[in-house]
Amino acid sequence: MEIIVNGNPRACADGQTVSGLLDELGLGEKRVAVERNGELVPKSLHAEQQLGEGDQIEIVHAIGGG
Amino acid sequence: MSPLPEDKPLVIAGQTYRSRLLTGTGKYADLEQTRLATEAAGAEIVTVAIRRSNIGQDPKEPNLLDVLPPERYTILPNTAGCFTAEDAVRTCRLARELLDGKKLVKLEVLGDQKTLFPDMTQTLAAAETLIAEDFDVMVYTNDDPILARRFAEMGCVAVMPLAAPIGSGLGIQNRWNILTIVEEASVPILVDAGVGTASDAAIAMELGCDGVLMNTAIAGARDPVRMARAMKLAIEAGREAYLSGRIPRKRFASASSPLDGMFF
Secondary structure, eight states, rough: OOOEEEEEEEEETTTTTTTHHHHHHHHHHHHHHEEEEEEEOGGGGTOOOBBBBOEEEEEEEEEEOO | OOOOOOOOEETTEEEESSSEEEEOSSSSSSSSHHHHHHHHHTTEEEEEEEEETTTTTTSSSSHHHHSOOOTTTTEEEEETTTOSSSHHHHHHHHHHHHHHHEEEEEEEEEEOTOOBBBBBBHHHHHEEEEHHTTTEEEEEEEEHHHHHHHHHHHOOSEEEEEESSSOOOOOOHHHHHHHHHTTSSSSEEEEEEEEHHHHHHHHHTTOOEOOOOOSHHHTSSSSSHHHHHHHHHHHHHHHHHHHHHOOOSSSOOOSSSSSTTTTO
């Protein structure tokens, strides 16, 4: 299936979880937060939350800013 | 003569701070300069932006929170760049998740690219939602005493009026409004945005502000680390002057040397 990660389409295995996606992207150990279709996915749910076809995923982190 | 006010530490959302200078972390040349300037400023609260992670970036690349660790600094996520209440609320929810449940946020909802002035109706709506969701909201606002009071009454933990447009370096444009906001304040008042140089920061503190938040004035200076130190000194000098009680302004002179004992 295909999902959108930070605005870019990406192929994704059926049944993939948020944790699985973060590992795939090398972000598993990083301080990031994840939104799925505009809703926050708390860290406690990353391992069980499965992704679906066409999901819009946002992965964010803290950067320099005013 | 009435006694001068005693100084007290800056308290925001129950947390006590010694430094009254809050700094942003944007626009620096690199993370090392960010770290050095933040240290020179003596800042304890630093703002950060929340943005998309770079997919495919080298995971070993250092990250802002590695050089400004949340164990040492109070990280203040900022909703800068948001133009709607909805985007600001989303940003705050993500930030709280990112920072292990820490609920202090800087709310800023902008209205226009040219001025970056805050959109006050969107800011009010976002503040209401965030407070209902138990966030501690430090709100960026226009220098309007009526709105400032409203934000304090709603439950914002600090009100942060602008001195001038963000990044403009124009200094405090309406010191009478800032003074009125300070005099009526029931929560800490921090000037946020528009400071250009040390004297601007000192004026904010002389007016009785509880602190100043700045970014461009330091990061954009030719020598940011040195300017950070200048700002630290200006904040301290301005605060001391405020506590000391300045002399009234008079139109004409008043001699400093005694008139008695003159031999000519």
